[in-house]
Amino acid sequence: MAVAQLSAAPRPSAHPLANPGYGKRSAPDQTPRTGRDFAHLPTREASIATYIDRLADESDLSIKTLAKHLPYGQCALATALNNLSAAGHLRRVRRPVTVDGCPRWVWHTFFSRTAHDDAWWNAFLAGRTPVTERPVAQAARSTAYGALARLGRIDARLTLSAGECAALEEEAAEWFARGAGEAQLVQALTAGLPERVAHAYAFVRARLLAKLPPPPEPRPQSPAPRYEVVCTACGEPGGDGDELRGGLCGGCWGGRPTLAVDEVRAHAGRLRAVLRTGTRMDKTEKGAGT
Numbered sequence: 001m002a003v004a005q006l007s008a009a010p011r012p013s014a015h016p017l018a019n020p021g022y023g024k025r026s027a028p029d030q031t032p033r034t035g036r037d038f039a040h041l042p043t044r045e046a047s048i049a050t051y052i053d054r055l056a057d058e059s060d061l062s063i064k065t066l067a068k069h070l071p072y073g074q075c076a077l078a079t080a081l082n083n084l085s086a087a088g089h090l091r092r093v094r095r096p097v098t099v100d101g102c103p104r105w106v107w108h109t110f111f112s113r114t115a116h117d118d119a120w121w122n123a124f125l126a127g128r129t130p131v132t133e134r135p136v137a138q139a140a141r142s143t144a145y146g147a148l149a150r151l152g153r154i155d156a157r158l159t160l161s162a163g164e165c166a167a168l169e170e171e172a173a174e175w176f177a178r179g180a181g182e183a184q185l186v187q188a189l190t191a192g193l194p195e196r197v198a199h200a201y202a203f204v205r206a207r208l209l210a211k212l213p214p215p216p217e218p219r220p221q222s223p224a225p226r227y228e229v230v231c232t233a234c235g236e237p238g239g240d241g242d243e244l245r246g247g248l249c250g251g252c253w254g255g256r257p258t259l260a261v262d263e264v265r266a267h268a269g270r271l272r273a274v275l276r277t278g279t280r281m282d283k284t285e286k287g288a289g290t
Contacts, residue, residue: 015069018060021097026057027112027124037113041087044072048080049089053113061109078233085232086246086253088115092235093125093227108227118245125227144172147182151204155190157197164201171208178213 017023037053038046051070052061063081067074084090089112094105110125145165152159160168175185188211189204197203229238233252238244245253 015055016060016065017056017058018062020058021106022060022108023058024052024055024061025108025110027110027116029116029120029124030112030114033113040115042083044076045080045083045087048072048077049084049113052090052111061111082233082248082252085248088117088121088246089113090232091121091125091247092230092232094230094237095227107230121229121247125229127226142169142173143176143182145169147185148172148204151186151189151200154186155193157193158190158200158204160200160204168201168205168208171205171212175208175213179216180213184213 033053038049041049048066048070055061063074063077066072066077070077072080081090085092091110092107093110094107096103097106098104110121116124148160148165148168149162172185176182189207229244229247230236231238231244231249231252232247234249236249238249
């Protein structure tokens, strides 16, 4: 039933961006978007997750801003974000930067439509390769395959079969690996066509190889930024992330010991008595309520 409610989520087109360097960050290793990405979540969480998933990077994900654009109050949104964190869809992080010689913290919220476990998040945020592998959906065709399949719509002389597109997919993908866009690829394949193309497959393959752009200049590798994970609920740092469970600290997850109900009632009774009589509680009485 949660999926049926997703269409009710507001459109994110008018959602504001955060200050430069802050806001949403899309996590890697996500499967392609489908209509059932959040079907495993309750209706409220699924609607909020769908909305956040559609937002551009650097969008403001503060609770106050989300409350202005979603039909939920701030308390409900805070609870929902905690639940999304526990379900593996987001993590709150911060990293130190220096601006005009002054150190400061920059805050981000990493979001993934594909749920990941704590081990994956800890590895990714520490700058290591994620420890889990998720296969790419077989139904998803690469950008290269799609560009080749659309050639016949642009010019019927370059119509390719599904098998021919698959056979040329690797050569076309190399264009994108070298920084070319789809428009550049299509232009190179369709410009100046002869009046008759006897064999579309051989013609396209020859142009893919002959007009292949040069490889890009190597760029110096900069170390991946290491983020400090903070509790999604209270914002307290969690060290290297291993101290957090589902992005939540022990207290926000429910791990801190609490007083029994009768102890709370007894302490409340002592406080009421103090208020009535105006006397102070001694240290023994105070300790009984801590």
